[in-house]
Amino acid sequence: MNSEILGTILIFLITLLLAYPLGKYIAKVFNGERTFTNFMNPVERFFFRVCGINPKESMNWKQFLKAMLTINMLWLIYAMLLLVFQDKLPMNPDSNPGQTPDLAFNTAISFLVNCNLQHYSGESGLTYFTQLFVITFLQFTSAATGIAMLVALFNGIKEKTTQNLGNFWNYFVKSITRILLPLSIVVAVILAFNGTPTSYDGKDSIVTLQGDSVQVSRGPAAGMIAIKQLGTNGGGWFGVNSAHPLENPNYITNAVETISILLVPIALVFALGFYLNKRKLANVIFGVMTSLFVIFCAINIYYETKGNPAIDNLGIAQTTGSMEGKEVRLGAAATALWSVATTSTSNGSVNGMHDSLTPMSGGVVILDMMINALYGGVGVGLLNYFIFIIIAVFISGLMVGRTPEFMGHKVEAREVKIAALITLLSAFLIKGFTALAAYMVAHHPEMGWAVKPGAWLNNPSYHGFSEMLYEYTSANANNGSGFEGLGDNNVFWNVTTGIVLLLGRFLPIIAPIAIIGLLANKKFIPESPGTLRTDSYTFGAMTLAVIIIVTALSYLPALALGPLAEYFSLY
Numbered sequence: 393m394n395s396e397i398l399g400t401i402l403i404f405l406i407t408l409l410l411a412y413p414l415g416k417y418i419a420k421v422f423n424g425e426r427t428f429t430n431f432m433n434p435v436e437r438f439f440f441r442v443c444g445i446n447p448k449e450s451m452n453w454k455q456f457l458k459a460m461l462t463i464n465m466l467w468l469i470y471a472m473l474l475l476v477f478q479d480k481l482p483m484n485p486d487s488n489p490g491q492t493p494d495l496a497f498n499t500a501i502s503f504l505v506n507c508n509l510q511h512y513s514g515e516s517g518l519t520y521f522t523q524l525f526v527i528t529f530l531q532f533t534s535a536a537t538g539i540a541m542l543v544a545l546f547n548g549i550k551e552k553t554t555q556n557l558g559n560f561w562n563y564f565v566k567s568i569t570r571i572l573l574p575l576s577i578v579v580a581v582i583l584a585f586n587g588t589p590t591s592y593d594g595k596d597s598i599v600t601l602q603g604d605s606v607q608v609s610r611g612p613a614a615g616m617i618a619i620k621q622l623g624t625n626g627g628g629w630f631g632v633n634s635a636h637p638l639e640n641p642n643y644i645t646n647a648v649e650t651i652s653i654l655l656v657p658i659a660l661v662f663a664l665g666f667y668l669n670k671r672k673l674a675n676v677i678f679g680v681m682t683s684l685f686v687i688f689c690a691i692n693i694y695y696e697t698k699g700n701p702a703i704d705n706l707g708i709a710q711t712t713g714s715m716e717g718k719e720v721r722l723g724a725a726a727t728a729l730w731s732v733a734t735t736s737t738s739n740g741s742v743n744g745m746h747d748s749l750t751p752m753s754g755g756v757v758i759l760d761m762m763i764n765a766l767y768g769g770v771g772v773g774l775l776n777y778f779i780f781i782i783i784a785v786f787i788s789g790l791m792v793g794r795t796p797e798f799m800g801h802k803v804e805a806r807e808v809k810i811a812a813l814i815t816l817l818s819a820f821l822i823k824g825f826t827a828l829a830a831y832m833v834a835h836h837p838e839m840g841w842a843v844k845p846g847a848w849l850n851n852p853s854y855h856g857f858s859e860m861l862y863e864y865t866s867a868n869a870n871n872g873s874g875f876e877g878l879g880d881n882n883v884f885w886n887v888t889t890g891i892v893l894l895l896g897r898f899l900p901i902i903a904p905i906a907i908i909g910l911l912a913n914k915k916f917i918p919e920s921p922g923t924l925r926t927d928s929y930t931f932g933a934m935t936l937a938v939i940i941i942v943t944a945l946s947y948l949p950a951l952a953l954g955p956l957a958e959y960f961s962l963y
């Protein structure tokens with residue numbers, strides 16, 4: 393067990409060692425400095441020329457958002473059409489059917505918003521064509537969208553007074569060509585050489601140790617798995633995601649995938665310091681994020697390696713920890729680390745079943761997604777954290793009796809209202825839709841959907857409530873993992889989670905860009921002895937307190953009805 397825990401520590405340390413130089417490299421890319429990937433210049437110019445784009449054209453915050461929202465709307469239509477008609481398209485050796493309109497709606501939105509709320513089973517729900525030209529395509533574009541929006545935020549902070557946040561198309565394309573694609577190639581090669589399929593053949597027949605003949609799906613999975621982790625999308629090629637022995641064959645691939653989940657989000661925090669020349673600010677943000685991350689990891693590793701008290705009461709030894717829903721080849725500690733990594737980064741991939749986590753661990757991963765700012769999704773994690781910074785600046789200003797300021801710009805009522813509304817919106821979406829689902833289960837259990845409300849919950853009582861709470865929390869955080877005892881492939885869940893996915897993605901992107909656009913347009917105020925320094929460890933502690941208090945006040949009642957109640961029923 394000690395070696396398992398040591399393995400988790402080593403994985404995290406390797407991630408940090410790789411993330412720091414990667415962050416420096418990312419800053420150079422977007423600052424226009426020379427890098428080893430400059431050979432991609434002709435490819436980028438070709439795309440710009442074909443699309444009629446001037447990558448040097450400056451955009452204000454409204455133009456930036458318009459470009460982002462327009463292209464995402466087109467991708468949504470494109471994805472839905474291909475998913476509905478996938479049975480009539482090529483590269484379908486297993487003859488998988490087209491998706492129903494409500495499922496296609498949910499699937500298209502899910503991957504558009506950098507989520508993987510898969511209400512289908514991967515290998516049987518999609519064809520090779522849609523796996524590549526819908527899912528993998530959106531895994532690149534959604535991640536690149538997040539990075540592009542983050543660079544816009546960087547530009548707004550960097551300049552004293554400006555309307556120019558850069559060019560969305562320039563940042564978007566470079567995010568793919570200079571960052572996501574090169575990293576994906578490296579990870580895909582490692583996975584392929586460790587046994588992850590790269591074939592376009594259909595199902596293969598194998599004989600198990602028991603002598604049974606089983607049909608096993610294959611496909612060009614390695615490339616998709618690489619970008620799903622690096623782009624914090626997390627969508628599995630196979631139904632059980634990275635718990636599948638072909639998607640995650642051994643401990644080496646498990647370590648590589650865990651590192652890939654955390655690598656780019658952490659690197660972007662360091663990139664902020666290099667890009668703005670404010671290393672201390674980046675270190676403070678990293679410190680706040682990492683302190684909570686480490687605490688959550690410690691809790692989950694402790695409870696998962698300790699075992700389940702319900703099994704203890706049966707007199708069954710649990711020397712390897714709580715192994716329900718976990719892969720023996722990986723172990724409880726590695727699964728616990730992954731559970732926190734995937735929910736801290738809005739990745740959503742799993743290497744074990746979260747529905748089988750012990751109550752406290754299950755509560756931690758739900759809380760992690762409720763915060764949605766511990767590293768977070770690629771790009772959007774820092775955007776979410778920026779909202780907490782604005783609230784912390786406002787509260788700190790009230791405490792010292794000064795007009796709140798951030799990086800030389802006054803934070804006034806308009807900016808604070810936007811930040812507060814976004815914070816309240818998340819709580820409303822999660823708790824409001826969970827309440828609606830609970831009402832349907834209690835009062836309309838026989839509704840004639842594909843799965844009747846009375847059969848939605850695989851588990852009764854507290855855990856059943858947690859299944860519904862987890863689903864909407866995951867959708868709002870654009871995470872995609874789930875307590876998979878929930879019967880969610882029906883009109884109700886496909887439509888309601890689709891709505892939450894859209895609002896949970898785009899409003900928290902629009903708000904920070906609007907705030908920074910408004911702030912950057914204001915007169916710059918030089919720093920004085922009375923200025924609140926946002927790069928101090930004191931302010932970092934203030935931001936941490938705001939995150940904890942806001943989250944606790946918003947979500948503790950819901951957590952008390954689910955994971956906490958389940959915990960006290962067992963311990």
